[in-house]
Amino acid sequence: MKNIDDFQLIVDEEIKRQHRNLEPKELYEPIWYTLSNGGKRLRPVLVLMGCQLFSDRIEEAVLPAIGIEMFHNFTLLHDDIMDKAFLRRNRPTVHIKWDVNRAILSGDALAIQSNIFISSCSREVLPEVLNVFLTTALQVCEGQQYDLNFEIKSMVSVDEYMNMIRLKTAVLLAGSLQIGAIIGGAGKDWAQRVYDLGCELGMAFQLQDDLLDTFGDEDVFGKSIGGDILSDKKTFLLIKAYEQASPEQAKVLDDCYSGKCTDPDQKVKEVRKIFMDLGIDQMTRKKVREYLYSALAILEELPVEKERKTELENFTRSLMDRVR
């Protein structure tokens, strides 16, 4: 049995091995720049973990796993244009390092390459794998659109927010796990349960992300804390806080989020204080745990040897105390 570190290594090595100096370089340079970003490779690792749940023939899932990582990177590349983000993992984003046209077109090419890699699975499972991948891929776009819509909406409900992160983040983690399971030989019904498991994981992962953005340790988390607050992002924390705030607290939040508070440190401090006074951080941690326990319960159900489940169980438990 392979563990997460093995999987990460396999993914990183394969991405390097697949690198070619293709022409025109204006198109392919930004793709390699994006793929060599030193990310956690979470999604392709989930593909391999999903496969190992049902089979030892991990190698059959490696190229589709790279395809999923390519797709994820394509969405980051285009999202960074839409969000006008300057930095990603401490490096200039593609549309800043080159220009918007290069970012649009190399993103398009990367999306096509992702389909090429996904399609390299065996003929027998290709229609099922593609069905999961393409359904998921479209949902990711829907999630990004809802996220953009939220920017100009005055308020967003918890349900709307949960639906948005399900689409934007959770389904791709779920689809990754399911694609691995399908390639590993899981039947239709169990592959679907693996998808459900992945959805719970994905929801936990995104809520954790919201939490770390506001309450994480800057040096460990790897990005500056309070970014969501400073960019007025409507996160789970803020939506819940508004739901439960006293009139006085709501007034402070209104002031903070209407541009009245011009000192960024002050703004982060005040919003964090209200979150803590209302116990939003604890409530979010509890929600994260609920999702993770639900994932573990599905894992328990799966009709495979216990040792096949070990890595996914370890990974799920590690998310409970995730700090980066």
Add this chain to the structure above:
Amino acid sequence: MKNIDDFQLIVDEEIKRQHRNLEPKELYEPIWYTLSNGGKRLRPVLVLMGCQLFSDRIEEAVLPAIGIEMFHNFTLLHDDIMDKAFLRRNRPTVHIKWDVNRAILSGDALAIQSNIFISSCSREVLPEVLNVFLTTALQVCEGQQYDLNFEIKSMVSVDEYMNMIRLKTAVLLAGSLQIGAIIGGAGKDWAQRVYDLGCELGMAFQLQDDLLDTFGDEDVFGKSIGGDILSDKKTFLLIKAYEQASPEQAKVLDDCYSGKCTDPDQKVKEVRKIFMDLGIDQMTRKKVREYLYSALAILEELPVEKERKTELENFTRSLMDRVR
């Protein structure tokens, strides 16, 4: 046997039939706006013609044909952002009617939908169809990148230009025809010959486009004449003209293309005169005919009943005197 008009009708009806009012509407509205543009549906019609070369079961090719049309429209949507185009078929482009973010994201979603439709072909031919489609799709991106590169290059050779239009335009026409042929049951080798035929058609089509942009009849062609000249586009006509110009003619061209000539009508008139003095229009027409005869020669080779070839032959011959 069905003819081109039948095929166009089938495609238009199916696109309408597939229309859904999906959510979020911000994502899906621009897609429907783009797909209902009243275009010629050339690529999906080629899919159906490719299928009819080998089979009567056209219905199996209809959804993949729509997928090809979706892919083509996705490239137009993103190209219009990159080219800063305001109008397409006399309507505002998506990034003008809405905004750049909507155009990027709805384009991405349309690209994914195109893959969903392509993948709806039968399991038996899916790997082959996807292979042709994705290889072609990536080449279209390469072609667009070369086209963008040419804008800032001082000069472009005929070979470079031919390679660019092969990638940007010809391979998708060729791939469309080949995908139809594969679905129709053509073996690997004949499907490849159908692709070659499509490439010749595609080259002819693009050179004809260059010609019509400069020498067409505005009312018939449907866009204003001289657009390529006014936007300093390095077309086959211009590249050939520079190759053959006398020093005096080259001087006039240099002046026209360095912004010295500020009157647009004057610029178009002077450049057109040099093209005609050098016989570039006749030479381009000759080149178009060569490609089309070469396409007809391949059509002749194909081991199918003569009546199966009739529509593609008619279509090819109609391109000889194409005016729009």
